[in-house]
Amino acid sequence: MAYREEYGQADSSGSEAVRESRAPAQPAGEQSPAVPAPVAASAPVPTAKPKGKLAKRLILFTILAGGLAFGGYEGMNWWNTGRFMVSTDDAYVQADITILSAKVSGYVSSVAVSNNQSVKAGDLIAKIDEGDYRLALQSAKDKLATQQSAIERIGKQIEAARTQVTQADAQIAAAEAESERAAADYARQQQLSRSDYTSRATLETAKAARDRAEANVKSAQASLAAAKANVEVLSAQQTEGRRVAAELQTAVDKAERDLSFTEIRAPVDGVIGNKAVEVGTFVQPGARLAALVPLTSVHVDANFKETQLASLHVGQKVHIAVDAFPDTDIVGTVESVSPASGSVFSLLPPENATGNFTKIVQRVPVRVAVDQDVAQKELLRPGLSVVVNVDTRTGDEPTKTAQR
Numbered sequence: 460m461a462y463r464e465e466y467g468q469a470d471s472s473g474s475e476a477v478r479e480s481r482a483p484a485q486p487a488g489e490q491s492p493a494v495p496a497p498v499a500a501s502a503p504v505p506t507a508k509p510k511g512k513l514a515k516r517l518i519l520f521t522i523l524a525g526g527l528a529f530g531g532y533e534g535m536n537w538w539n540t541g542r543f544m545v546s547t548d549d550a551y552v553q554a555d556i557t558i559l560s561a562k563v564s565g566y567v568s569s570v571a572v573s574n575n576q577s578v579k580a581g582d583l584i585a586k587i588d589e590g591d592y593r594l595a596l597q598s599a600k601d602k603l604a605t606q607q608s609a610i611e612r613i614g615k616q617i618e619a620a621r622t623q624v625t626q627a628d629a630q631i632a633a634a635e636a637e638s639e640r641a642a643a644d645y646a647r648q649q650q651l652s653r654s655d656y657t658s659r660a661t662l663e664t665a666k667a668a669r670d671r672a673e674a675n676v677k678s679a680q681a682s683l684a685a686a687k688a689n690v691e692v693l694s695a696q697q698t699e700g701r702r703v704a705a706e707l708q709t710a711v712d713k714a715e716r717d718l719s720f721t722e723i724r725a726p727v728d729g730v731i732g733n734k735a736v737e738v739g740t741f742v743q744p745g746a747r748l749a750a751l752v753p754l755t756s757v758h759v760d761a762n763f764k765e766t767q768l769a770s771l772h773v774g775q776k777v778h779i780a781v782d783a784f785p786d787t788d789i790v791g792t793v794e795s796v797s798p799a800s801g802s803v804f805s806l807l808p809p810e811n812a813t814g815n816f817t818k819i820v821q822r823v824p825v826r827v828a829v830d831q832d833v834a835q836k837e838l839l840r841p842g843l844s845v846v847v848n849v850d851t852r853t854g855d856e857p858t859k860t861a862q863r
Contacts, residue, residue: 545770545849549822550761552781552843557727557751559584561742562720563592572749574734578725585736585748587721596714603707610700613693620690627683634679638672645669729753730837754837757829759791761847762801762822771796774854777827780846784838793849794828 565587572584648665729751736748759779763771771793779789800821802809827847829839 543850543852545763545767545851546847547761547763547767548844548846549763550759550779550827550845550847552757552839552841552845553760554752554754554757554841556841557729557753559723559725559748559751560744561587561723561746561748562744563587563717564743565589565591565721565741567736567738567740567742570734570736570738572731572734574731576731578729578731578751580725580727582725584723584725584731586723587742589718589721592714592718592721596711596718599707599711599714603704603711606700606704606707610697610704613697613700617690617693617697620686620693624683624686624690627679627686631676631679631683634672634675638669638676641665641669641672723748725751727751727753728755752841754839755831755834757834757839757841758794759827759829759845759847761825761827761845763825765800765821765823768796768823770851771825771849772854776850776853778848778850779827779829780848781839782844782846783840787838789829789833789839791827791829793854794826797824797826799823 567585568588569586570584571582571586572578578584645665645668648661652661732750732752734749736742736746742748759777773793773795775793777791777793779791781787781789800823802821833839
């Protein structure tokens with residue numbers, strides 16, 4: 460106890476000495492201010508309340524209030540809108556891409572387009588050497604002209620045969636008249652022979668003349684029949700010639716069509732891509748020349764889960780968020796729903812009649828049509844990733860057929 464009191468006094472005196480040594484020197488003539496008496500060591504020193512705790516509480520309160528406000532906003536947004544939206548990010552921009560191919564074989568003589576070039580329907584894409592096809596067309600035309608000349612010749616023969624028919628008809632009339640005269644002369648000679656006014660030779664001559672006249676009538680009738688048959692034969696030949704001419708005309712049309720195929724033209728408006736042909740390339744029928752992408756008729760194929768299909772039907776409004784344009788809200792419409800899931804149309808459809816079956820949620824493609832105003836801007840490119848949000852509050856009520 461005595462040691463503590465001595466140590467405390469020594470410490471107090473030492474502290475006062477230190478404070479005196481550290482006090483600044485006063486200039487001469489100035490009175491030093493009064494130094495307050497040291498406070499007793501046993502007296503409690505009042506401490507100020509720390510400000511850090513108050514700041515932390517204020518920050519926590521602000522964060523909590525902000526979280527509650529944000530949660531309330533999101534909850535209200537979900538209640539008013541979010542719970543009616545059906546969404547998927549398994550969606551991509553697609554287009555009905557046309558693959559331009561050669562219809563005839565030959566060497567490419569010119570290429571009129573380049574990659575990423577916009578073309579209109581009917582614009583020339585490439586041209587194949589047309590020399591051989593022009594010769595084939597001329598040969599087909601020559602054969603057709605020869606056949607038409609043969610048809611005209613047969614027509615003239617028909618006219619001549621019809622004249623022969625008329626002539627044979629006139630000969631029949633003359634033969635019949637001669638036959639009547641000969642028959643009358645024979646009858647008269649028979650009457651005279653009964654009265655012995657004529658000789659037997661005269662009677663026999665009259666009979667022979669009658670028989671000859673009758674034979675001439677039959678001969679004239681046969682000639683008429685032959686002339687008519689000749690007309691029919693020539694008419695049949697003319698019909699056959701006309702059919703051959705029709706075949707040759709078909710050959711001419713085919714040659715003209717083959718000649719037209721030497722010019723590959725764009726069937727629709729679009730943009731050229733994946734060009735695979737150059738001047739001098741020998742192409743065969745079916746060879747791929749380029750791809751034509753119609754950007755003004757793009758659509759979105761969204762693969763929805765089978766559990767989401769119950770609330771989807773044709774005509775609903777769709778909000779499309781494109782990764783390439785995150786600040787653009789593109790509006791579309793549900794156009795159609797695929798008749799089967801994507802796995803059914805795969806190269807090797809799944810066979811689930813096995814012992815190790817595992818149920819997997821399937822996805823069904825849904826086609827979403829894009830507004831023409833957006834499509835005309837040609838912003839969307841096939842293959843782009845998009846996020847599709849279908850507003851189930853819009854559109855007409857689904858029909859029974861659509862529900863099935």
